[in-house]
Amino acid sequence: xxxxxxxxxxxxxxxxxxxxxxxxxxxxxxxxxxxxxxxxxxxxxxxxxxxxxxxxxxxxxxxxxxxxxxxxxxxxxxxxxxxxxxxxxxxxxxxxxxxxxxxxxxxxxxxxxxxxxxxxxxxxxxxxxxxxxxxxxxxxxxxxxxxxxxxxxxxxxxxxxxxxxxxxxxxxxxxxxxxxxxxxxxxxxxxxxxxxxxxxxxxxxxxxxxxxxxxxxxxxxxxxxxxxxxxxxxxxxxxxxxxxxxxxxxxxxxxxxxxxxxxxxxxxxxxxxxxxxxxxxxxxxxxxxxxxxxxxxxxxxxxxxxxxxxxxxxxxxxxxxxxxxx
Amino acid sequence: xxxxxxxxxxxxxxxxxxxxxxxxxxxxxxxxxxxxxxxxxxxxxxxxxxxxxxxxxxxxxxxxxxxxxxxxxxxxxxxxxxxxxxxxxxxxxxxxxxxxxxxxxxxxxxxxxxxxxxxxxxxxxxxxxxxxxxxxxxxxxxxxxxxxxxxxxxxxxxxxxxxxxxxxxxxxxxxxxxxxxxxxxxxxxxxxxxxxxxxxxxxxxxxxxxxxxxxxxxxxxxxxxxxxxxxxxxxxxxxxxxxxxxxxxxxxxxxxxxxxxxxxxxxxxxxxxxxxxxxxxxxxxxxxxxxxxxxxxxxxxxxxxxxxxxxxxxxxxxxxxxxxxx
Numbered sequence: 259x260x261x262x263x264x265x266x267x268x269x270x271x272x273x274x275x276x277x278x279x280x281x282x283x284x285x286x287x288x289x290x291x292x293x294x295x296x297x298x299x300x301x302x303x304x305x306x307x308x309x310x311x312x313x314x315x316x317x318x319x320x321x322x323x324x325x326x327x328x329x330x331x332x333x334x335x336x337x338x339x340x341x342x343x344x345x346x347x348x349x350x351x352x353x354x355x356x357x358x359x360x361x362x363x364x365x366x367x368x369x370x371x372x373x374x375x376x377x378x379x380x381x382x383x384x385x386x387x388x389x390x391x392x393x394x395x396x397x398x399x400x401x402x403x404x405x406x407x408x409x410x411x412x413x414x415x416x417x418x419x420x421x422x423x424x425x426x427x428x429x430x431x432x433x434x435x436x437x438x439x440x441x442x443x444x445x446x447x448x449x450x451x452x453x454x455x456x457x458x459x460x461x462x463x464x465x466x467x468x469x470x471x472x473x474x475x476x477x478x479x480x481x482x483x484x485x486x487x488x489x490x491x492x493x494x495x496x497x498x499x500x501x502x503x504x505x506x507x508x509x510x511x512x513x514x515x516x517x518x519x520x521x522x523x524x525x526x527x528x529x530x531x532x533x534x535x536x537x538x539x540x541x542x543x544x545x546x547x548x549x550x551x552x553x554x555x556x557x558x559x560x561x562x563x564x565x566x567x568x569x570x571x572x573x574x575x576x577x578x579x580x581x582x583x584x
Numbered sequence: 585x586x587x588x589x590x591x592x593x594x595x596x597x598x599x600x601x602x603x604x605x606x607x608x609x610x611x612x613x614x615x616x617x618x619x620x621x622x623x624x625x626x627x628x629x630x631x632x633x634x635x636x637x638x639x640x641x642x643x644x645x646x647x648x649x650x651x652x653x654x655x656x657x658x659x660x661x662x663x664x665x666x667x668x669x670x671x672x673x674x675x676x677x678x679x680x681x682x683x684x685x686x687x688x689x690x691x692x693x694x695x696x697x698x699x700x701x702x703x704x705x706x707x708x709x710x711x712x713x714x715x716x717x718x719x720x721x722x723x724x725x726x727x728x729x730x731x732x733x734x735x736x737x738x739x740x741x742x743x744x745x746x747x748x749x750x751x752x753x754x755x756x757x758x759x760x761x762x763x764x765x766x767x768x769x770x771x772x773x774x775x776x777x778x779x780x781x782x783x784x785x786x787x788x789x790x791x792x793x794x795x796x797x798x799x800x801x802x803x804x805x806x807x808x809x810x811x812x813x814x815x816x817x818x819x820x821x822x823x824x825x826x827x828x829x830x831x832x833x834x835x836x837x838x839x840x841x842x843x844x845x846x847x848x849x850x851x852x853x854x855x856x857x858x859x860x861x862x863x864x865x866x867x868x869x870x871x872x873x874x875x876x877x878x879x880x881x882x883x884x885x886x887x888x889x890x891x892x893x894x895x896x897x898x899x900x901x902x903x904x905x906x907x908x909x910x
Contacts, residue, residue, distance in 0.1 A: 352751065399726060399727045401728065407751070410743050414744070417730065417736050417740050420730070420736070421736040425733070
């Protein structure tokens, strides 16, 4: 199997590549298990620190058609398309968001269409496609009403992927991901960056500002769960996708208060006291427009899974990054 | 008021221009009634037969950025964007559909964004954005699940228009139109072309083939009603659009059998006997994926209206094109 991973140097990209290398195989379009022989790890910055002869690190601008020609050819069996500009960044820089989040996806699909090989394709979509008046629990037939340019671009990708798949140009699967927590490293320009920050920074002995009210309900998934679901999405046969190519993922529905309570329970009062709540209207507007809970019936029928509880998610993070556990 | 109409030589475009000329005024973004001083009537073929000094006929390829630059400038107050490749044609020619239905809309919005003048914009979307498992009556919060490239392209336009409007680049309104009947003239490559054909051809003394089963339920609007709703959509103030820029229109829900019964009642047995039912799987697949009834609550709240009954719709057509009344 020849695999392309875009956004390879990102947090999920790196973990996905590690998981694929460890796994060693993937199921091809004929339903046969095949050895992974090559992973093209593409990003705007080089993926560093993975030393494996199967991995070929490539850098470039994903929105350039010439770059895509060199990345994908008739031997490409599967694509994990994770490259994206995050939500607040796409809101601040409209052109950048359209270029990276939408046009690059469109160009990549066009490159694939020109090859006529119909590879498998797994991409990450987002709960940000939803907004407006929402029920307490969102069903799979809920209309999309993005309240951000990021959500708009992800919804357009979902529509394109569904049509390219229906026409047999690609064998696509788009996973509507919850907010992924706890991310290691530094805060980023995702509107949801705080959801990792309020766990990670206090564990690291630092103060953290929570920019949304404590009763804000979030829809969450741990990194390990996200990787497991991305691979599961790849492994499904096309025939199983009876209700379409765009799948709302299961997740954990928790309020910020419950997240802080779980942190207190897991790491103690001193750690939990390092969080200050200071609402930021721009963040409240974007995050507040996202649903806090999904039924995810189609995804559950297909075997996608959620984390057990939020204390587990914190435990996973502390086990993986023990330096944080102060 | 300086107005651009794309798809001006089409059936709706021509009638819209006639209605605007007769009306003489439109409401500008400040809520003031203004005289219509110029209508740029753009299409790939020239609009003929309208002789009015306010109308400037322009021809060209709407997907070319250079063409759009000459069509829209800082003086453009309002745009009625009707240009499109119809459903079966977009299904047969994927590239043409993407180019005219999606890229042209995107380019036109980009041209407007570059001017920073935020004109009013009214465009026609379609019930073809819906599909899959559907309730008997579709509510405004029904998920979009297009089963055709045409529906996909229209849904992508709706998403773009909503985001460009939210960001203040344009003051957009997208009207999800029912199938418009009875169209005069010849059959076209719309999958729904038969819905006019089974009325128009029998009235004209010709036989007509109905390519879907008699119990197929359609969602319909007369041409006069469509023009009235397009103008109503323009006249609404932005502040009224509290539930978004994409509005499912009211309509008439009738089965093909009921359409034929109304024809028999209006024009007699001999006329109605000129229809033969011969299902075409390609048409059945596309038309069968469209909903046959909508609640259209948001539209009704905003004052959009539907035809009274289908016999009325036939009566309108016979009155306007008396040559057909055999």
